Amino acid sequence: MKEIGGYFGLDNLAGDEFYKDLIGLNTGRHALQYLLKARRITKLHIPYYLCDSVSRQLVKYGYEFEYYHVDQEFQPIFDEELAPGEYLYIVNFYGQITEEKTQALKQHYGQVILDHSQAFFQKPLPGVDTIYSCRKFFGVPDGSYLATDAILHETLEQDISKDRMKHILGRYEAPASEYYHDFHSNDGVLDETPLLTMSKLTRNLMGAIDYGQSCRIRNENYAYLEQQLGAENQMNLTKPEGAFAYPLLVEDGIPIRNKLAQQKIYIPLLWPNVLDDCPEDSIEYQYAANILPLPCDQRYNLEDMAYMVEMVKKQLM
Numbered sequence: 001m002k003e004i005g006g007y008f009g010l011d012n013l014a015g016d017e018f019y020k021d022l023i024g025l026n027t028g029r030h031a032l033q034y035l036l037k038a039r040r041i042t043k044l045h046i047p048y049y050l051c052d053s054v055s056r057q058l059v060k061y062g063y064e065f066e067y068y069h070v071d072q073e074f075q076p077i078f079d080e081e082l083a084p085g086e087y088l089y090i091v092n093f094y095g096q097i098t099e100e101k102t103q104a105l106k107q108h109y110g111q112v113i114l115d116h117s118q119a120f121f122q123k124p125l126p127g128v129d130t131i132y133s134c135r136k137f138f139g140v141p142d143g144s145y146l147a148t149d150a151i152l153h154e155t156l157e158q159d160i161s162k163d164r165m166k167h168i169l170g171r172y173e174a175p176a177s178e179y180y181h182d183f184h185s186n187d188g189v190l191d192e193t194p195l196l197t198m199s200k201l202t203r204n205l206m207g208a209i210d211y212g213q214s215c216r217i218r219n220e221n222y223a224y225l226e227q228q229l230g231a232e233n234q235m236n237l238t239k240p241e242g243a244f245a246y247p248l249l250v251e252d253g254i255p256i257r258n259k260l261a262q263q264k265i266y267i268p269l270l271w272p273n274v275l276d277d278c279p280e281d282s283i284e285y286q287y288a289a290n291i292l293p294l295p296c297d298q299r300y301n302l303e304d305m306a307y308m309v310e311m312v313k314k315q316l317m
Contacts, residue, residue, distance in 0.1 A: 010201070013208035018120075019132060020207075022145040024198030026159040026190075028117050028133040029057050031146040032089075033195050035113055035129055036063060038150035042085035044113075045078065049284040050091060052273040053191065072235075072283060075101070078109070087111045094247045094293070095119040095240025102128060121215050121242030134202065136244065137297070138209055139168050142190060143202040159196035164189060176266070214298040215242035221296035221305050222246050228309045232316055235291075245293035248312070253290035256315045263311050267292050 025031045032054065035041065043064040046054055058065045069077040074093040082088060088109050090097065095118060097105070106112055106128050116122055117133040124130035124147035134143035141164035164186050170179035198206075222239065225246040230237075234249040250256060257267045274288035294308060 010204065013204050015204075015207040017203070017207045018209070018211045019145040019147075022124075022132070022147050024203060025144045025146055026142050026193060026196040026198060028115070028131050028144040029053055030193075030195040031131040031144045032113070032115075033057065033061065034146055034152050035131075035148060035150060036061070037154070038148070038152040039087070039129075040085065041087050043083075044087055044089050045080075046089045047076070047091055047284075048278055048282070049074075049093070049271065049274055049287060051271045052277075054089075056191075070283065076105070082109060082111045087113055089113050089115065091115040091117070092119040092122065094237075094244055095122060096238055098238060099125060118244040119240060120244070122240065134206060137214075137242075138206065139172075140202050140205050141165055141168055141186060143198050143206060156195060156197045159193065159199040159202075161199040161201040165201070217298040217301075218242045218296055220302065221300060224302055224305045225294055225296055225309065228305075229312065232313075243296055246296050248292040248294055249287070250290055250292060250316060253292055256292065256312075259315050260311060265308055265311055267294065
């Protein structure tokens, strides 16, 4: 029976999701699991340059997989012919795999899955299974979108996110460092959750975001960082729409991260597992260690970017 009266909870917000027509699931990893089951995939080829949460999930559910290398432009180095049931898992690192490159990859390999966890604003192409992550771009505790015509003939329960909001709400009114433990604990909880549909809470929050403003600010901040640091960057970049971050490739990335953290500029070391799994002379190791993903998202303005550039340049001298 529905409750009537009492105190107010969170209101129903605008309800205008960016990908409201896609399948809403609880995490990007589970969006992949949806495809593994719906496509009846027997073997997946994944890049070495990738978070080990994907390989752990494949092991957990008994899927066969092999690694492949990427080149300097994040393109797969892969010359095998895919057998029935085999798929190539391609990650759109920093939004550097354009629509044209995606079309070429689909035409060449056929059985591909695109991971757009770092390219939220790059819309899916027809016939290309595409995964999006919500929490890598917005202040939500979980959530992913999946573009696919594959149908999973299972009834999925809906996730519940209310107990995973502490770090989100805490950071809104206090420094992130006070809630980092809660943020890290949330990751651990998500690792243990099964495949579920997107929670009512996350869907409500995703419907209230000003996506136009978010994308515009990201574009402006990215353009500023490219203007100020492009000459220092060892990468040739394609400007993405609504960038995840500005990837600055430098030498000695790890000590620079540590020095920037002392200035309260927190640059993540994405996928530290790569440093353990790959040799130091590999492109994967060098990118994991030495690409600084500089924040350029909607939380910041050009004044913030100028301060960050100043601090970064001091470390590059």
